[in-house]
Amino acid sequence: MLPLHGADAGLVENEKSGDEPGGPAGQQLDYITSSKLPTPWATFGIHVFVEAATGKEHLMLTLGEVGDGEPVLARVHSECLTGDALFSQRCDCGAQLETALKAIAAQGRGALLYMRQEGRGIGLVNKIRAYRLQDAGADTVEANEQLGFPADMRRYDLCKPMLDHFGIASLRLMTNNPRKVDTLESLGVPIVERIPIQVNRNPFNENYLSTKAAKLGHWLKERL
Numbered sequence: 527m528l529p530l531h532g533a534d535a536g537l538v539e540n541e542k543s544g545d546e547p548g549g550p551a552g553q554q555l556d557y558i559t560s561s562k563l564p565t566p567w568a569t570f571g572i573h574v575f576v577e578a579a580t581g582k583e584h585l586m587l588t589l590g591e592v593g594d595g596e597p598v599l600a601r602v603h604s605e606c607l608t609g610d611a612l613f614s615q616r617c618d619c620g621a622q623l624e625t626a627l628k629a630i631a632a633q634g635r636g637a638l639l640y641m642r643q644e645g646r647g648i649g650l651v652n653k654i655r656a657y658r659l660q661d662a663g664a665d666t667v668e669a670n671e672q673l674g675f676p677a678d679m680r681r682y683d684l685c686k687p688m689l690d691h692f693g694i695a696s697l698r699l700m701t702n703n704p705r706k707v708d709t710l711e712s713l714g715v716p717i718v719e720r721i722p723i724q725v726n727r728n729p730f731n732e733n734y735l736s737t738k739a740a741k742l743g744h745w746l747k748e749r750l
């Protein structure tokens with residue numbers, strides 16, 4: 527059986543991260559508890575943290591010995607209920623989530639941070655409003671702007687205390703998003719390698735992916 531980090535490693539209920547939680551003053555993230563999450567690909571450790579200011583539950587899946595100082599294969603995934611749980615083809619999120627978990631399982635070691643920032647931070651209700659505007663012709667960035675939001679409201683500062691909690695020092699990060707790489711680096715998380723994660727281009731998400739490349743700077747090839 528693959529080794530687990532977390533509950534089996536003796537973490538206790540309500541144990542604090544031991545670090546001052548990262549991000550702006552007043553940001554507090556509490557480690558709450560851990561268990562196991564069997565998936566079709568591996569049995570991961572599942573760990574839950576709660577952001578004091580919002581009550582949001584951020585999750586982390588780990589596999590193998592991640593606190594040994596060696597770079598860790600990782601995915602920082604932003605919540606997408608429609609893509610992650612409901613099989614939506616409007617985006618690439620569900621396929622990226624599955625690909626990342628399979629890649630970590632194949633290595634026998636890695637981490638997935640599941641950050642509860644639905645709709646690039648605007649929430650589920652506004653994301654569906656944005657979809658409605660996209661149905662009428664707006665692209666994903668224009669739809670956000672028409673609703674009065676910036677193109678991307680996500681923050682990554684909470685990732686740092688989550689990684690620190692497990693002694694994860696540096697990442698081999700699966701992403702196409704340059705802002706994610708830059709922001710994590712600026713928070714003190716070295717990204718020793720950026721691994722493309724380009725999956726599930728289809729007729730329904732063609733515009734979504736093109737807009738990511740053209741307006742949000744994602745490293746995306748036009749053909750898979």
Ligand SMILES: Nc1nc2c(ncn2[C@@H]2O[C@H](COP(=O)(O)OP(=O)(O)OP(=O)(O)O)[C@@H](O)[C@H]2O)c(=O)[nH]1
Nearest residue numbers: 604605606617643644645646653656666701702703
């Ligand atoms: N506002 C908005 N958010 C969306 C839309 N489609 C997906 N999302 C959200 O976008 C987030 C995923 O971000 P992406 O831009 O697809 O990818 P990324 O995380 O920046 O980059 P990768 O690491 O390469 O996947 C999730 O929070 C989704 O809920 C949309 O049309 N509008």
Ligand SMILES: [Zn+2]
Nearest residue numbers: 606609617619
């Ligand atoms: Zn999505």
